[in-house]
Amino acid sequence: MNMTMEFIIRLVIAGAMGALIGLDREYRAKEAGYRTHFLVSLGSALIMIVSQYGFADVLGKEGVGLDPSRIAAQVVSGIGFIGAGTIILNKQIVRGLTTAAGIWATAGIGLAIGSGMYVLGISATILTLIGLEVLSLVFKNVGIRNIAVEFSTHSREILNAISKKFSTKDYYIVSYQMDEQPEEGMTKYHVSMVIKCRKRNGEATLAAQLQEYEDTTIHLIE
Numbered sequence: 598m599n600m601t602m603e604f605i606i607r608l609v610i611a612g613a614m615g616a617l618i619g620l621d622r623e624y625r626a627k628e629a630g631y632r633t634h635f636l637v638s639l640g641s642a643l644i645m646i647v648s649q650y651g652f653a654d655v656l657g658k659e660g661v662g663l664d665p666s667r668i669a670a671q672v673v674s675g676i677g678f679i680g681a682g683t684i685i686l687n688k689q690i691v692r693g694l695t696t697a698a699g700i701w702a703t704a705g706i707g708l709a710i711g712s713g714m715y716v717l718g719i720s721a722t723i724l725t726l727i728g729l730e731v732l733s734l735v736f737k738n739v740g741i742r743n744i745a746v747e748f749s750t751h752s753r754e755i756l757n758a759i760s761k762k763f764s765t766k767d768y769y770i771v772s773y774q775m776d777e778q779p780e781e782g783m784t785k786y787h788v789s790m791v792i793k794c795r796k797r798n799g800e801a802t803l804a805a806q807l808q809e810y811e812d813t814t815i816h817l818i819e
Contacts, residue, residue: 603713604646611642611710614722615703621729627696629683634703637679641707645669649712669708676704699729743771744794749787756786769793 615638619631648668680697702725710718746763750756756775763770771791778785 600650604650607646607710607713607715608639608642610715611707611718612639614638614706614710614718617722618699618703618706618725618729621726622696622699627683627693629679629696629700633679634700637676637700638703638707638710641672641676641704642711644672645708645711669712672704672708673701676701695729699725742794743791745789745791747787747789749785751780751783751785753786756788759788763790763792767794 612635615634615636616631618638619629619634622634623630648666680700683693683696683700702721706718706721706725709721748759750759760770760773762768769792771793773790774788776787778787
């Protein structure tokens with residue numbers, strides 16, 4: 598097999614591994630999907646190949662010495678810009694960290710396969726998918742999650758009752774903002790807050806607890 602065909606095979610495998618990880622993110626409706634991960638892995642493999650073999654014609658010249666790892670090393674730094682683009686700060690909730698870490702891992706997989714380490718790259722892909730899916734299932738009820746709660750009501754009593762509900766040991770209010778608007782001779786209260794809660798007290802549980810309040814429009818944003 599000539600080297601060109603070997604390089605193409607590396608690019609194809611790297612792209613396929615990136616697409617597999619991207620499909621998981623796409624299924625979860627995350628910011629970076631299979632196309633982004635495909636391109637990150639493919640590009641990383643290409644850069645690794647160029648770094649290793651792209652300067653072979655000048656290496657034989659007198660006084661010329663190259664470190665093949667230098668170009669590949671820039672991938673690790675440069676991929677941070679793409680990862681940062683997937684991280685969103687909204688109402689004091691940081692989203693996209695896992696996707697950013699997945700992109701970083703995908704770049705590493707591309708580098709590994711681009712250098713010819715097929716088994717290592719494929720194994721890293723499998724482990725990455727295990728980390729994204731299997732660990733989420735195993736530890737789904739462990740830890741803390743942030744949930745943004747938005748609701749509006751005409752009743753001051755309901756406003757106080759809902760706020761009091763979240764001031765318990767099961768919840769912790771991170772931020773609280775209330776706006777008042779006149780509406781048909783009454784005052785309508787619009788409240789936005791971010792709460793921390795155990796994962797077992799998820800969106801479904803919160804929605805069920807808040808259904809008892811009448812004349813109230815509630816939105817839960819995970």
